Amino acid sequence: MLPTLILDMDGTLLDLNFDDQVWNQALPRALAALRGESEVAVRAHVVETLAAAKGSLAWYCLDHWERVFGVSVHALELELAELIALRPGTLQFLEFLRSSGYSAIIATNAHPGSLARKMLHTGIEDYFAYRISAHALGVPKENPLFWSRLREVVPFRAEHAVFVDDNLTVLDSARQWGIRHLFGVRTPSSTGAPKAFDGYQSVESLTELIPWLRTLETAGK
Numbered sequence: 428m429l430p431t432l433i434l435d436m437d438g439t440l441l442d443l444n445f446d447d448q449v450w451n452q453a454l455p456r457a458l459a460a461l462r463g464e465s466e467v468a469v470r471a472h473v474v475e476t477l478a479a480a481k482g483s484l485a486w487y488c489l490d491h492w493e494r495v496f497g498v499s500v501h502a503l504e505l506e507l508a509e510l511i512a513l514r515p516g517t518l519q520f521l522e523f524l525r526s527s528g529y530s531a532i533i534a535t536n537a538h539p540g541s542l543a544r545k546m547l548h549t550g551i552e553d554y555f556a557y558r559i560s561a562h563a564l565g566v567p568k569e570n571p572l573f574w575s576r577l578r579e580v581v582p583f584r585a586e587h588a589v590f591v592d593d594n595l596t597v598l599d600s601a602r603q604w605g606i607r608h609l610f611g612v613r614t615p616s617s618t619g620a621p622k623a624f625d626g627y628q629s630v631e632s633l634t635e636l637i638p639w640l641r642t643l644e645t646a647g648k
Contacts, residue, residue, distance in 0.1 A: 438593035438615025516632030
């Protein structure tokens with residue numbers, strides 16, 4: 428039985444640099460222009476305000492932050508859409524999954540609008556049997572309840588599932604719920620520093636999982 432591949436989107440399939448630019452550069456710049464204030468001061472305010480919601484579904488909700496800041500993050504994403512990019516090795520990995528008969532699922536905290544934009548821009552939508560936003564399930568991936576709700580929508584067995592994410596807290600949540608095979612992504616952003624995943628295996632490129640999956644097939648697990 429082939430395992431189900433559950434893949435995060437931002438920082439796993441896609442270069443997190445796009446999101447970094449939207450939230451850490453474009454949003455403070457737009458808010459500073461709107462308020463006529465220093466961009467440095469506004470950036471500190473944005474960072475502090477966002478941090479207070481970290482780990483909640485609101486932290487990922489573009490509509491919520493439009494209400495908070497009075498700036499459309501949807502519009503900012505559209506303005507910077509040319510920065511949406513696959514991480515190195517993503518397409519090769521997806522081609523391997525398709526040709527080998529694996530079922531692949533996107534499980535993302537991203538807002539449904541952002542998910543749709545990124546699928547349209549990258550053209551990878553058809554590689555996935557399901558593309559699930561946490562907004563549709565009412566809880567973020569950091570909450571173990573997410574996985575129970577995901578399984579109500581997507582049929583998979585936790586003991587045969589492989590989950591890849593760049594967020595350590597999310598990996599902890601998946602482990603707590605019972606996902607067996609867990610991997611971190613060491614460099615989610617092409618402009619960011621590598622991350623450490625103590626207690627988990629990690630990869631630089633998703634293609635590193637191909638020989639591991641072949642070994643798993645051979646072992647019959």
